[in-house]
Amino acid sequence: MVQSKTELFDKKLVKDAELFKALAHPARLRILQFLAETPACITGDISDELPLGRTTVNQHLKELKKVGLIQGHILGVKTNYCLDPAKVKELEKSIASFLESINFENYKCI
Amino acid sequence: MVQSKTELFDKKLVKDAELFKALAHPARLRILQFLAETPACITGDISDELPLGRTTVNQHLKELKKVGLIQGHILGVKTNYCLDPAKVKELEKSIASFLESINFENYKCI
DNA sequence: AGTATTTGACGTATATTTACATCAAATTAA
DNA sequence: TTAATTTGATGTAAATATACGTCAAATACT
Numbered sequence: 001m002v003q004s005k006t007e008l009f010d011k012k013l014v015k016d017a018e019l020f021k022a023l024a025h026p027a028r029l030r031i032l033q034f035l036a037e038t039p040a041c042i043t044g045d046i047s048d049e050l051p052l053g054r055t056t057v058n059q060h061l062k063e064l065k066k067v068g069l070i071q072g073h074i075l076g077v078k079t080n081y082c083l084d085p086a087k088v089k090e091l092e093k094s095i096a097s098f099l100e101s102i103n104f105e106n107y108k109c110i
Numbered sequence: 111m112v113q114s115k116t117e118l119f120d121k122k123l124v125k126d127a128e129l130f131k132a133l134a135h136p137a138r139l140r141i142l143q144f145l146a147e148t149p150a151c152i153t154g155d156i157s158d159e160l161p162l163g164r165t166t167v168n169q170h171l172k173e174l175k176k177v178g179l180i181q182g183h184i185l186g187v188k189t190n191y192c193l194d195p196a197k198v199k200e201l202e203k204s205i206a207s208f209l210e211s212i213n214f215e216n217y218k219c220i
Numbered sequence: 221a222g223t224a225t226t227t228g229a230c231g232t233a234t235a236t237t238t239a240c241a242t243c244a245a246a247t248t249a250a
Numbered sequence: 251t252t253a254a255t256t257t258g259a260t261g262t263a264a265a266t267a268t269a270c271g272t273c274a275a276a277t278a279c280t
Binding site for chain 2: 257
């Protein structure tokens with residue numbers, strides 16, 4: 001991008017775009033689903049579930065953690081990952097509010 | 111990515127990820143909002159609205175067109191862009207169904 | 221104590237995204 | 251007809267994303 005211009009946009013739009021970006025890869029969507037299905041969510045089990053290497057999965061986990069959608073709890077050598085339900089709710093609201101902003105009942109194309 | 115692995119994931123997840131990716135940049139979110147506000151949506155006006163060059167904006171428009179969220183109608187030299195309200199509705203449904211798949215009422219972290 | 225397991229940090233290679241400049245084609249205006 | 255406008259295609263440079271291997275540290279097992 002030579003020179004990032006993201007800071008020139010409205011802060012809410014930037015934050016929304018970051019959330020969408022976190023969801024912009026099938027591996028990360030699958031990870032979220034897996035965590036939702038699996039309350040006992042050991043890190044290695046996640047990479048076993050996906051057609052990707054462990055280090056790659058770890059990278060995706062890091063991105064999900066960055067936006068707060070998941071948390072990692074260290075238990076000895078192992079790390080238990082899990083969804084942050086509050087953040088998921090927040091995500092839901094952010095998306096809804098954006099969609100509302102582009103949803104005009106009487107919109108018509110010329 | 112050396113070797114893309116996206117085709118190894120569930121098709122619906124891949125499609126959802128593509129939708130989220132189209133929304134993963136503040137410029138594209140702003141474009142969608144602008145089109146929603148502006149029924150007479152001349153191409154050049156869009157780039158005037160954004161802190162980006164015309165060619166850059168054109169590239170973002172192309173991506174939005176690729177996933178079908180907007181349409182371009184050629185009128186002489188000019189092109190009128192507008193939202194595709196049906197696609198926006200579809201987007202809304204896809205997102206809702208994904209969010210539902212990770213939303214467990216009794217989810218609890220260990 | 222010594223070995224095995226699990227993880228995250230780091231580095232690396234390739235692909236893609238972002239931002240733009242330049243150009244040619246098409247159309248409109250003078 | 252000539253000049254100006256508008257657009258999309260093409261090319262390019264830098265940044266970021268994706269996928270993975272290797273490694274060291276920490277913990278668990280024998």
